[in-house]
Amino acid sequence: NAGVMQNPRHLVRRRGQEARLRCSPMKGHSHVYWYRQLPEEGLKFMVYLQKENIIDESGMPKERFSAEFPKEGPSILRIQQVVRGDSAAYFCASSPPQFQAETQYFGPGTRLLVL
Amino acid sequence: AQTVTQSQPEMSVQEAETVTLSCTYDTSESNYYLFWYKQPPSRQMILVIRQEAYKQQNATENRFSVNFQKAAKSFSLKISDSQLGDTAMYFCAFGAQGGSEKLVFGKGTKLTVNP
Numbered sequence: 609n610a611g612v613m614q615n616p617r618h619l620v621r622r623r624g625q626e627a628r629l630r631c632s633p634m635k636g637h638s639h640v641y642w643y644r645q646l647p648e649e650g651l652k653f654m655v656y657l658q659k660e661n662i663i664d665e666s667g668m669p670k671e672r673f674s675a676e677f678p679k680e681g682p683s684i685l686r687i688q689q690v691v692r693g694d695s696a697a698y699f700c701a702s703s704p705p706q707f708q709a710e711t712q713y714f715g716p717g718t719r720l721l722v723l
Numbered sequence: 724a725q726t727v728t729q730s731q732p733e734m735s736v737q738e739a740e741t742v743t744l745s746c747t748y749d750t751s752e753s754n755y756y757l758f759w760y761k762q763p764p765s766r767q768m769i770l771v772i773r774q775e776a777y778k779q780q781n782a783t784e785n786r787f788s789v790n791f792q793k794a795a796k797s798f799s800l801k802i803s804d805s806q807l808g809d810t811a812m813y814f815c816a817f818g819a820q821g822g823s824e825k826l827v828f829g830k831g832t833k834l835t836v837n838p
Contacts, residue, residue: 650814650831651814652828701826711756712818712826714768
């Protein structure tokens with residue numbers, strides 16, 4: 609059973625470009641979470657999605673950031689017009705469809721560097 | 724809002740010895756989960772151990788065990804017979820049962836196991 613997949617693993621963008629980060633959850637998991645880790649910091653929650661629905665986006669910056677989890681295909685975190693402060697590691701996690709808080713399994717992360 | 728505090732930015736231990744990492748949290752929730760995640764130099768987030776708040780018995784996974792003190796809101800991780808491969812950042816995380824199920828992370832403790 610493959611784990612959570614993220615691609616690309618490393619992404620370099622120039623200021624003003626767009627960054628698209630992809631996450632495929634573990635098989636059988638329908639809940640996806642995105643977290644951001646700045647250098648020397650812990651992970652900060654960004655958004656929680658189920659198929660075709662955003663459940664909680666309280667951690668998402670108000671501008672330039674968006675996320676989706678379509679019926680088919682991976683979840684996408686999109687950052688428009690990137691700035692140097694967006695440089696960070698972005699982790700995706702998934703969990704199975706349960707009523708209770710379930711363990712979240714993390715992907716390897718995407719390291720975004722904005723030049 | 725929940726907060727998680729890890730008061731030890733860095734710790735070191737000799738190989739084969741025992742070390743305890745501290746974590747305290749603040750919440751008004753009565754039902755929740757607590758986790759310890761390990762982040763080695765590869766930066767992959769790896770689940771170490773999980774504790775349900777409604778369980779009085781402390782969780783154990785091989786050389787890893789927790790001391791969960793619900794009234795004190797304390798959740799420490801004990802690593803016995805430390806191995807070089809335990810060198811990593813360790814993050815304590817809180818997850819409320821129900822709701823958005825997002826995890827709230829501490830800032831981490833950098834553990835170095837010395838030969």
